[in-house]
Amino acid sequence: MGELKLMKGNEAVAEAAIRAGCDGYFGYPITPQSEVMEYLMAEKPFERTGMVVLQAESEVAAINMLYGGAGTGKMVMTSSSSPGISLMQEGISYMAGAELPALIVNIVRGGPGLGTIQPSQADYFQAVKGGGHGDYKLLVLAPASVQEMCDHVKLGFDKAYQYRTPVMILSDGAIGQMMEKVVLFDQIPRRTDEEVIAQCPWASNGRPQTRNHNIITSLDLDPAGQERVNLKLQAKYKLMEQHEVLYEEIQCEDAEYLFVAFGLSARICQKAIDLARAKGIKVGLFRPITLFPFPVTEVSNVGNRVKGILVVEMNAGQMIEDVKLSVGCKVKIEHFGRFGGIIPSPDEVVRALEQKIIGG
Amino acid sequence: MAKIKGDIVINTERCKGCEVCLAACPFTVIAMSKEVNSKGYHFAMKVNGECTGCTNCALVCPDGVITVYRAKVTTE
Amino acid sequence: MIMEDTFAKTEIHKPENIVYKKTDLMVDRPLSYCPGCGHGTAHRMLMEVIEEMNIQDKTIGVSPVGCSVLAYDFLNIDMLGAAHGRAPALATAIKRMWPNHFVFTYQGDGDLAAIGTAETIHACNRGENITIIFINNGIYGMTGGQMAPTTLPGMRSSTSPYGRDVATMGHPLKITELVAHLPGVYYVTRQAVHTPNHVRKTKKALRKAFELQKENKGLSFIEIVSNCNSGWKMTPVQSNKWMEDNMFPFYQLGDIKVDGKLVEKKEIAGKE
Numbered sequence: 001m002g003e004l005k006l007m008k009g010n011e012a013v014a015e016a017a018i019r020a021g022c023d024g025y026f027g028y029p030i031t032p033q034s035e036v037m038e039y040l041m042a043e044k045p046f047e048r049t050g051m052v053v054l055q056a057e058s059e060v061a062a063i064n065m066l067y068g069g070a071g072t073g074k075m076v077m078t079s080s081s082s083p084g085i086s087l088m089q090e091g092i093s094y095m096a097g098a099e100l101p102a103l104i105v106n107i108v109r110g111g112p113g114l115g116t117i118q119p120s121q122a123d124y125f126q127a128v129k130g131g132g133h134g135d136y137k138l139l140v141l142a143p144a145s146v147q148e149m150c151d152h153v154k155l156g157f158d159k160a161y162q163y164r165t166p167v168m169i170l171s172d173g174a175i176g177q178m179m180e181k182v183v184l185f186d187q188i189p190r191r192t193d194e195e196v197i198a199q200c201p202w203a204s205n206g207r208p209q210t211r212n213h214n215i216i217t218s219l220d221l222d223p224a225g226q227e228r229v230n231l232k233l234q235a236k237y238k239l240m241e242q243h244e245v246l247y248e249e250i251q252c253e254d255a256e257y258l259f260v261a262f263g264l265s266a267r268i269c270q271k272a273i274d275l276a277r278a279k280g281i282k283v284g285l286f287r288p289i290t291l292f293p294f295p296v297t298e299v300s301n302v303g304n305r306v307k308g309i310l311v312v313e314m315n316a317g318q319m320i321e322d323v324k325l326s327v328g329c330k331v332k333i334e335h336f337g338r339f340g341g342i343i344p345s346p347d348e349v350v351r352a353l354e355q356k357i358i359g360g
Numbered sequence: 361m362a363k364i365k366g367d368i369v370i371n372t373e374r375c376k377g378c379e380v381c382l383a384a385c386p387f388t389v390i391a392m393s394k395e396v397n398s399k400g401y402h403f404a405m406k407v408n409g410e411c412t413g414c415t416n417c418a419l420v421c422p423d424g425v426i427t428v429y430r431a432k433v434t435t436e
Numbered sequence: 437m438i439m440e441d442t443f444a445k446t447e448i449h450k451p452e453n454i455v456y457k458k459t460d461l462m463v464d465r466p467l468s469y470c471p472g473c474g475h476g477t478a479h480r481m482l483m484e485v486i487e488e489m490n491i492q493d494k495t496i497g498v499s500p501v502g503c504s505v506l507a508y509d510f511l512n513i514d515m516l517g518a519a520h521g522r523a524p525a526l527a528t529a530i531k532r533m534w535p536n537h538f539v540f541t542y543q544g545d546g547d548l549a550a551i552g553t554a555e556t557i558h559a560c561n562r563g564e565n566i567t568i569i570f571i572n573n574g575i576y577g578m579t580g581g582q583m584a585p586t587t588l589p590g591m592r593s594s595t596s597p598y599g600r601d602v603a604t605m606g607h608p609l610k611i612t613e614l615v616a617h618l619p620g621v622y623y624v625t626r627q628a629v630h631t632p633n634h635v636r637k638t639k640k641a642l643r644k645a646f647e648l649q650k651e652n653k654g655l656s657f658i659e660i661v662s663n664c665n666s667g668w669k670m671t672p673v674q675s676n677k678w679m680e681d682n683m684f685p686f687y688q689l690g691d692i693k694v695d696g697k698l699v700e701k702k703e704i705a706g707k708e
Contacts, residue, residue, distance in 0.1 A: 023533055024529060024532065052529075052532045054528070054532060056525070056558075057554055058554060060522070061522070061554065061555050061558065064519060064526055064529075064555070065529035067522070067525075067529075068516060068526030068528065068529035069529035072534060074529075094519050193534070204514035205514060205534060206493050206495065207492060207493055207513050208493050209493070213511075213515065215508045215509070215515050216515070217517035219505065366448075367448045367449065374466055376471035379472070380472050383676075401471065413455050414632075416632035418456040419456070419477075420629070420630065420631060420635055422467070422471075422474060422477045423466070424458035424462060424480050427454060428455050428457070429453040429454055430453060430455045431447070431453040
């Protein structure tokens, strides 16, 4: 089962979207993710599956096209990179408030501002702590390979509909651009209009005589009503925390030290593990796959067995806050990061482990 | 003898007293009440029997509170 | 009340004699609009057209941010409430996903011609097969009467308390004329809803727009010049007069583009 292909991460996202039965992609060009829409336009999913692909006039328009499409029950997605995702925050907040399922792919680049087009993980906070206004969370997936870029598209859509929530894939310019082999899952047929209507009784797609009119909105002028909306959202996030945590442990069984890293940083740490172990340092890797919900218990369990933890991120120290909140203060926890588009080398990571944790 | 006769029924509780219907009526059938409804608005009311059922008042009523009837009636 | 009883012929009050009543596609609840505001009439004409075409099960509406933010509470069809200015982006995706449905946006001047200018122009330029209903009262009503992109020169608002000075505050934007020049736009008209005759014309325009949607002709853009008596600090009747005297000379009523062709001579608004 599955077709084996050599693909860029961005292309894998696009192909996976077609195969997942996505109904519509709306995007705006931005480096380093432009291959997603380029692939889709070249691949003509409008002929393959009937999927709509539309180049919007801005990221603001693109995310609001998602709001419109998702509000009718259709399976929609967009992709962008950091500055574009910042522009989308308004729409993402509205979608979280209106409880709309959709997939947003963020191929992160260095910031702040226009920053650089090189890879970064500096948008961790924005992705996992809400990002826009109001109390909301996105379910955030952090792929570390082209294979996961593909698989997370399908997983993301599944969870988006299960929880009626926007889901974000938080990747970066390196994983988006690099080519790896990927096993593509088989085509899932797009749902018919009738299936969409049956699956999404809440959606605004035309009121039959048999029901009241549906309204998609994030507005409730009555504070008591708006508090109920918030409580409902919080209950949903609690459910995600209970059921949706994904993570990976690599060589943690005998580990005396621990790297915690996601996405591209986790891959660098895998190489750093080899280098460190060759030197006799027993280090393992804990890789959160869902950044929200964060693997609080799981990282705490591993983290409290070791002598020290180095959180490796391509930012100035963001996920380390969640690691510290999870593990507590009994274990030494330090951060190592490069930023502005620099990818740390495995050597640097090992050196940081030696200096900040072992020798520190 | 039969002639066309109109009538209007105003949902006075929903009337906001904007008076736009007064200007629309060609036969000055509508005037504003002295009393107010539960929202505190002076409401539109029918004050004579000249209504022809032309629907003008109902068309311009922003709140859609006017229902218009028209029928052939026999006069004595 | 006594007068009513004196004049009403009870035999006339039979269902078969009803020649006009509020359509059932208006939800039976009080509108949130100020007394005399044109929104209610515009809503009702829109719903009458949808009822007469019997397309309520295939119509999806998008409401804006502004006074008509709660339009979805009054229109008894499936609706989505957009973020400020983004309604045409929502409508674009909805129509692309449901090409056989009827899709409209209902937007005010601040929503459509200021914060949503990009979304408006690009939806028009793509020729999205939707209907945009644009209520222009030259002011931000809901937030308390601030200057809008369509506020007339010299017109007072809460953020132009000494009148709009075009030298520093810019000129009123005739976005309707602007979008009429885009090839994707098929039908553009400017109407009003303050007199029976104007209401009838507006309804005809709305009907035409929805019929064109059925024929996949492209975008229809219907501006309704309306009043804001609260924002303009007038009684409803005064505001309608002021609108005729001041708004209509600048925003001339009539068809601007028909069958994809610009109308050469615009009909000048007469008092009716």
